[in-house]
Structure formats: C-alpha cells, structure tokens
Amino acid sequence: MLRVxxxxxxxxxxxxxxxxxxxxxxxxxxxxxxxxxRFFEDGPHRTHGCYTDKKGFTVLEEK
Structure with missing residues (x-):
C-alpha cells in the first residue's frame, strides 16, 4: 500500500x-x-520516502 x-x-x-x-x-x-x-505476519513494515506523479515513490538516499 502506498500512502501519500x-x-x-x-x-x-x-x-x-x-x-x-x-x-x-x-x-x-x-x-x-x-x-x-507492506503487511507481514509479524506486523506492518513502513518504508519512508517521497512521491511525485512523474517518478512515483522513491526512497531517499543518504547524502
């Protein structure tokens, strides 16, 4: 699931x-x-990032 x-x-x-x-x-x-x-048996796992209509979801890279 994607939450924007x-x-x-x-x-x-x-x-x-x-x-x-x-x-x-x-x-x-x-x-x-x-x-x-993402939902797993042991509970949900969240990945945080940014969203644009053009590129979709992207995870921020460490700088």
Missing amino acids: FPTFRPEECEDWAIMPFVCKRCLWEGKRYAQQI
Whole structure:
C-alpha cells in the first residue's frame, strides 16, 4: 500500500509525520512525503520516502 500525504508546509511534518526529517526533505525537493506499507505476519513494515506523479515513490538516499 502506498500512502501519500498532502503536505504543503514544514510545520505540518512536525504535526503528524512519523519521520519529520524525511517529510521536510521531500518538501524542500518539491515532492510529497509518502510511506510504502507492506503487511507481514509479524506486523506492518513502513518504508519512508517521497512521491511525485512523474517518478512515483522513491526512497531517499543518504547524502
């Protein structure tokens, strides 16, 4: 499942994002914060990244 958040300001990242620094970085790059959620027997696993309509979901690389 892909969950894309409609974030427009950095303050919104602090209010509800699980990983605010990822959310803010997506905003600074002109993208939207997103979570890819996979469900396993031991519970859900979330991968955090950014989303654009052109490229879809991408995981942020460490810089």
